[in-house]
Amino acid sequence: MNKSSALAFLFLGTATLLHAQTASQPAYVTDAVSDSARPAADKQLDNDRKPAALIAFAGIKPGDNVADVMPGGGYFTRIFSKVVGAKGHVYAIVPEVYAAKAPPERLKSIHALVADPAYSGNTRLDIRPYDRLDVGAPLDVVWTSQNYHDVYGAVSVFSVDGSTGPEQAGKLDAAVFKALKPGGVFIVIDHVAKPGSGEQDAHTLHRIDPAVVIAQAKAAGFVLEAQSELLSNPQDGHDKSVFAPEIKGHTDKFVLKFRKPMHSSKTDP
Template sequence: MKTCSTLAFLLLGTATLLHAQTAPVPAYVSDAIADSGRPAADKQADAARKPASLVAFAGIKPGDKVADVMPGGGYFTRIFSKVVGASGHVYAVLPESLVAKAPAEKLKPIHALVADPAYSANTSLEVRPYDRLDVGAPLDVVWTSQNYHDVYGGVSVFSVDGSTGPEQAAKLDAAVFKALKPGGVFVVVDHAAAPGSGGRDAHTLHRIDPATVIAQAKAAGFVLEAQSDVLANPQDAHDTLIFAPAIKGHTDKFVLKFRKPSH
């Protein structure tokens, strides 16, 4: 039975990869990525991060309400802001633990972004505990990129006293499920760990087995709709810290798309 389940999972990934690569990228996504206001460093990262394929895969569109959870410097936040437009809204969500423990310098870029007139009309910063993602309106999409392993692994600035990392990640999933409208989408992008390793390497190598993310999301009520290999790197042996010079920026990454059932 386990072999059959694994085969089905791999077949789903193959089908989704084909869809993600052949589906046309909407003009509003292309225009958002081509926006002249994006920082040069962001544009230089596009070749590796493949935002056009990822945003099209997620299905983010004009008018959507999107939460970018743990947005870093705002690489995707800027793109989402231009995609959803004046009729949509982007919520850059920071965990309370991160705001309390991270050096203030680390948070300056996202504060500057939401204050920038080019984005401030439809983009706001929200600070929330892991178990509460209420932003005042049902969300169409919740997105988190290269962060789930930090939450699951209890990495210092993400950790909450009295709660283990896996518990924090489960609380996040439950909060995402509650915040999404029926039919809403949850997208998780992260660095892949070795198959079968679970969350073993989340704290040390900053990697996580996608099967662990899938299991936690399903436990929260989500359905795995699709996955994409657009960021996959089969040359990555999954045994190296993601910051190691030989692999930094080129890790094998998984992309999972979950949906909250409509009923």
């Protein structure tokens, strides 16, 4: 990404961008975060992850169909389940390639979550390829947190044979666009990389330049509606791995909110 692209990102549509800090948090969001069924280990992360403000920013509400792509242990999946309620549904989507390559213990938590009576009524696990996210119902929101860089950077456990990292990320964006209903929202949260860092930092530092994500999402047909600095950390120099002890859990993160237009000349892939 060249210098002019980076500057374009910095100044992009500032008059129309929203900030989660100023968004109100509906009771169904705060109730979901405070729900007693959530593990104590999850609640200990809330101060850093700010789930209530992020979900209010995304606009997730009761009755929504939400896909949590690459859900990890299900931190956000659990909260989404309580927010959307009995009339909504949550799909925890694990990429097929990850399920095949990752150690089985990595998936134990998400398997346990979808079997837990506290969540099983409206939550299911789907293992599917990057480029096919059709869950059988039009989605209101697709969410991915701290994972886009792994796809773009072709991190080995996510890498698809015969497809480079940027191509894989492009396929993911196109699949998200197709799976969302018109007007649906795509949320991407990830660790900030230096402008122009490209694939290398995504692979080694587990970071990505937000301008890259914006360009790829736009190429898939999305409109960048808003961004938030809720998870920003100006003390992060963007030069260390996100797993470095001095920065782990406190990296500078971007939050991007894309929307699929209600009417678009872009043809679904």
